[in-house]
Amino acid sequence: MTQPEAAPTLQVSEVGEEAAEVVTALIHAGFSHRPALDPPATALDETTATVAAALRGAGGLLATRDGEPVGALLLDHDGDWLTLRRVSVAPQAQRLGVASALAAAAEEVAERRRVPRLRLAARVELPATVALWVRLGYREIDRHGPLLTLAKETPVRGVAEDADATRELGRRLAGGLRAGDLLILTGDLGAGKTTLTQGLGAGLGVRGPVTSPTFVLSRVHPSEVGGPPLVHVDAYRLGLGAGAGALELDDLDLDLSLDTAVTVVEWGEGLAERLADDRLHLSIRRATGGATDGAGDEATEQRTVTLTAVGARWVGSDIHRLVT
Structure with a gap:
């Protein structure tokens, strides 16, 4: 009798500069898959060196699905704020809960580090992205042109x-x-x-x-x-x-x-x-x-x-x- 296949396992881990190459690749894959914006996003300007420098600072998160890298983000810790940057999901992993898993892991990092609040930037031209973060409890606290700042308090x-x-x-x-x-x-x-x-x-x-x-x-x-x-x-x-x-x-x-x-x-x-x-x-x-x-x-x-x-x-x- 054939055994049913196990469901894919999605895992999120904290990473440092050793993951710079794979995180950079995910940033480029995720952001290049988005619609063209005006002004354009600067994420595609990231290099392995700039990502490694960011990871040396406050670290980042890497999501894998059955061992395959499918999502990542960079963290920036500034006082009472933990900022989520370059949130990226590989095109083949869209709509599989990767972004939500990254967000939940970021909250756990904030709690462990005793950082009371989180924030990120989102573009008004990407309403589905904004809606995702609103569903996750983030709210708009600032707006400059097409760029929204969304934030939430950690539990x-x-x-x-x-x-x-x-x-x-x-x-x-x-x-x-x-x-x-x-x-x-x-x-x-x-x-x-x-x-x-x-x-x-x-x-x-x-x-x-x-x-x-x-x-x-x-x-x-x-x-x-x-x-x-x-x-x-x-x-x-x-x-x-x-x-x-x-x-x-x-x-x-x-x-x-x-x-x-x-x-x-x-x-x-x-x-x-x-x-x-x-x-x-x-x-x-x-x-x-x-x-x-x-x-x-x-x-x-x-x-x-x-x-x-x-x-x-x-x-x-x-x-x-x-x-x-």
Whole structure:
């Protein structure tokens, strides 16, 4: 009996100047396959020597598919920025996820190097390329003629040892929020979503108590210090009915208060993203077991909070430093 063929393996590795020749070849292959631009791209001016110099600096990434080089990019590290340059995919490997794999690997490099944000240049004449980077979470932050600068913040992780530390993390995070901000919280039952929201409420100076709004779906907590109110939404029940969640979220009329409030949606992943292009995703994970506090969250165990910022609103902000 014939065994089925194994699926091709796509791998991305960090490389240095030893890969200059193959990276240069990929840059030339990828950019020569693009439509003619005015002014023309300068990528075809790259030589093995210029690529080797770049790789000696901040390094680069090489993608292989079953061992064959299919994509590459150069990295440039400047302060808080990791810049992706000369992102190239071999013509025969187009539409196989190579560019997305390179982008994901670049984010991992940024996290390891503790660089808070990434950027790249794209041409407005290549709308499909721009759309790809937008799908990957990049947003336009600058434009000079046909050249766009697209950027995103890298995910950041903070550790809270217990429920009190989770509230404190929320209180710190509130210091970087303003009216119009949307936060989407995910995590298992008892992970600490409401506990973190209590900290947000304390940091924003809103009227409490902040408790789970499961049975009323949403609560509005007015500010007692002249700041924005906190709109606290629990979308758990909305996500239970197949296809019904989006319609029921519309019934809450959150769009009426989005611009004037800080909106927190628990269990909002897959439902609340369409409310705003700029948003914060917070994923909360904890160890199993332990006693519960009054809000139904685990009171004593460590949580890991992963914050992913989406949109130009957060690029260049101090949101990373408020979590770590």
